[in-house]
Amino acid sequence: MPDYMIELRNVTKRYGDVIANDNVTLKILRGELMTLLGPSGCGKTTALRCITGHNIPDEGEVWIDGRDVTNVPTHKRELGMVFQNFALFPHMTVFANVEFPLMIRRMDKDERRERVMEALRLIRMEKYERHYPRQVSGGQQQRVGLARALVYRPKVLLLDEPLSNLDAKLREEMRFEIRDLIDRLGITAVYVTHDQAEALALSDRVAVMNTGHIEQVGTPSEIYDYPQSRFVADFIGLSDFIEATVSSVDRAAGMGVVRANGLDIEIPAPPSLSTGERVLVFVRPNDVDLLPGSSRGGTNVFPGEVGKVTYLGDRNDYRIVVGEGLELRVQTDGKERFHEGEPVKVRLPATHCRVIPD
Amino acid sequence: MTLLRQYLRALLNARKLLIYTFLLSFGLMIYTPFLIIVFRSVGRGWFGRMWLPPEYTLDWYRWAIEVTDIPGITVNTLIIAALAVIMATVIGIPTGWAFGRRRIPGKELLMAMILLPRMIPPIAFALGVAQIFYRLQLIDTHFGVALAHVAVCAPYAILVLSATFEGLDERVLEAAAVCGANTLRSFFHIVLPLIFPGILSSMIFTFTTSYNEFTLTLMTYGKDTVTLPVRTYLAIGEGYWEVTSAMSILLIIPSLVVLFMIQRQVAPEKLVGGFKGV
Numbered sequence: 001m002p003d004y005m006i007e008l009r010n011v012t013k014r015y016g017d018v019i020a021n022d023n024v025t026l027k028i029l030r031g032e033l034m035t036l037l038g039p040s041g042c043g044k045t046t047a048l049r050c051i052t053g054h055n056i057p058d059e060g061e062v063w064i065d066g067r068d069v070t071n072v073p074t075h076k077r078e079l080g081m082v083f084q085n086f087a088l089f090p091h092m093t094v095f096a097n098v099e100f101p102l103m104i105r106r107m108d109k110d111e112r113r114e115r116v117m118e119a120l121r122l123i124r125m126e127k128y129e130r131h132y133p134r135q136v137s138g139g140q141q142q143r144v145g146l147a148r149a150l151v152y153r154p155k156v157l158l159l160d161e162p163l164s165n166l167d168a169k170l171r172e173e174m175r176f177e178i179r180d181l182i183d184r185l186g187i188t189a190v191y192v193t194h195d196q197a198e199a200l201a202l203s204d205r206v207a208v209m210n211t212g213h214i215e216q217v218g219t220p221s222e223i224y225d226y227p228q229s230r231f232v233a234d235f236i237g238l239s240d241f242i243e244a245t246v247s248s249v250d251r252a253a254g255m256g257v258v259r260a261n262g263l264d265i266e267i268p269a270p271p272s273l274s275t276g277e278r279v280l281v282f283v284r285p286n287d288v289d290l291l292p293g294s295s296r297g298g299t300n301v302f303p304g305e306v307g308k309v310t311y312l313g314d315r316n317d318y319r320i321v322v323g324e325g326l327e328l329r330v331q332t333d334g335k336e337r338f339h340e341g342e343p344v345k346v347r348l349p350a351t352h353c354r355v356i357p358d
Numbered sequence: 359m360t361l362l363r364q365y366l367r368a369l370l371n372a373r374k375l376l377i378y379t380f381l382l383s384f385g386l387m388i389y390t391p392f393l394i395i396v397f398r399s400v401g402r403g404w405f406g407r408m409w410l411p412p413e414y415t416l417d418w419y420r421w422a423i424e425v426t427d428i429p430g431i432t433v434n435t436l437i438i439a440a441l442a443v444i445m446a447t448v449i450g451i452p453t454g455w456a457f458g459r460r461r462i463p464g465k466e467l468l469m470a471m472i473l474l475p476r477m478i479p480p481i482a483f484a485l486g487v488a489q490i491f492y493r494l495q496l497i498d499t500h501f502g503v504a505l506a507h508v509a510v511c512a513p514y515a516i517l518v519l520s521a522t523f524e525g526l527d528e529r530v531l532e533a534a535a536v537c538g539a540n541t542l543r544s545f546f547h548i549v550l551p552l553i554f555p556g557i558l559s560s561m562i563f564t565f566t567t568s569y570n571e572f573t574l575t576l577m578t579y580g581k582d583t584v585t586l587p588v589r590t591y592l593a594i595g596e597g598y599w600e601v602t603s604a605m606s607i608l609l610i611i612p613s614l615v616v617l618f619m620i621q622r623q624v625a626p627e628k629l630v631g632g633f634k635g636v
Contacts, residue, residue, distance in 0.1 A: 052536060074536060075535045075537075075538050075544075077536075081536040083532075087529040087530050090552070091552055100547070101537040101538055104539050104543060104547075
């Protein structure tokens with residue numbers, strides 16, 4: 001049996017008539033960094049607060065380290081947490097902030113000092129021990145928050161949008177710093193964010209949440225390459241969706257052909273696919289190839305016309321109309337330029353087309 | 359061209375002169391009455407068109423202390439102020455907590471009602487208070503006078519404390535809980551240090567309000583509950599200007615001490631809220 005550090009078992013949490021978590025089950029392995037990803041109001045923070053004990057679930061159980069903690073108060077759960085607004089104690093110095101969890105645990109004074117300085121060295125803040133939180137920058141405040149969360153070596157580190165209040169450049173630096181720190185300490189971590197790039201870059205596994213339930217759990221590449229629902233495909237990265245009807249399935253080759261907007265598109269067929277079924281085919285805009293209008297045809301090559309063109313620096317973004325009014329978004333690496341109104345050919349590589357149950 | 363430049367420079371100098379003249383007269387207007395009281399309280403034989411008193415003495419202070427029983431009256435004033443501070447704080451903490459931290463329907467309206475005693479002319483309000491207090495036999499009791507003061511002190515306390523509690527960040531308390539602090543330890547290590555400056559400033563405000571309160575005292579005091587402002591007022595009627603001036607100076611001392619305390623102890627940046635990055 002896998003070694004789960006945190007388990008949410010059929011957790012339901014309501015706020016009045018609003019169901020914030022609807023029968024959520026999530027199992028987090030020991031030593032893994034799990035990200036809860038979703039738009040605001042999807043229930044990811046509610047789920048995190050069920051783990052911290054700031055929320056008591058209406059139904060279901062919360063287990064941490066093999067113990068049912070559903071009704072254990074927050075201060076007895078042995079957690080470390082980093083907050084979006086840092087939530088440092090404004091009346092205490094950086095040193096005292098980091099010392100606080102050790103002081104609460106009545107640790108010996110000399111050992112306390114040693115542990116705090118070790119934690120401050122880890123985040124390169126040892127020079128600021130006598131500063132107050134308001135005297136250091138946002139990024140430094142968040143590093144202090146991190147040190148405070150880690151100083152007593154908790155079983156679990158929880159991070160609630162820790163980088164959202166920092167500017168873009170710092171956010172990217174801190175992302176790697178956090179990942180590095182978690183790797184070094186080998187701690188189990190739950191990371192809540194609405195930023196998909198952050199989730200993909202940081203996580204061992206991602207749980208994508210929507211309207212109070214979990215849509216999909218998987219590694220970043222599973223989530224990105226094999227989304228199981230339209231929501232996941234849409235939320236993570238860019239997507240072209242094509243509503244289609246299955247016209248034939250070749251079970252031996254594992255391929256099928258679907259018809260959409262007057263086009264016959266070849267796709268890899270999952271075993272369950274049957275002729276006549278309505279499906280949703282999706283492809284990433286940067287997986288679509290754009291060819292000059294004069295080039296030869298082939299499998300999944302369709303003539304089209306360039307609509308809106310947007311220059312993005314490292315990429316070009318095109319809207320291409322193919323078949324009977326199907327608009328596809330295509331991104332290319334920007335080496336070739338096509339102009340508005342120009343006839344082009346679009347190739348949808350069959351291996352990059354995926355079928356999502358509609 | 360040079361003529362124009364000279365003219366402009368002269369105008370500029372004139373404007374500077376004008377500004378300084380204005381500032382000086384403004385300062386004189388504010389401080390002269392105060393200076394007159396200071397000189398009168400230590401001067402003897404200061405009549406007519408003399409600029410300064412011919413003789414200096416501390417006799418008036420001795421008079422004020424001995425004849426008009428300043429020590430007893432000061433004790434009265436302090437007892438009443440202390441009672442008013444306690445009552446206003448006891449009312450202010452839970453009310454301020456409710457206003458600052460809970461969602462109350464019609465919060466603005468309720469706050470306006472609480473501030474109403476400060477808006478009504480004190481004499482009108484005091485008349486009503488006196489009528490009720492005579493019925494309840496609260497006139498000429500320390501508690502009664504203090505209770506009348508609470509009507510104007512409590513709004514201050516509630517206003518200051520609700521702002522203090524509003525500034526107390528819920529997530530800081532959550533952070534304390536995650537760090538392992540139970541409610542009691544979180545209160546002593548986090549909540550109390552953060553709200554203490556607010557409570558202190560509320561107490562200082564209510565203390566000075568009660569200490570200086572005149573109208574409400576005038577309508578509720580008796581021979582055992584004379585306060586400093588009332589006694590000073592009575593001394594004016596008795597016609598001893600020098601003694602009255604000495605009493606006014608004595609009345610000012612605690613206010614100055616409190617003002618000094620406010621500036622030294624309750625540094626605004628020590629109050630909760632408003633720190634970088636939040």
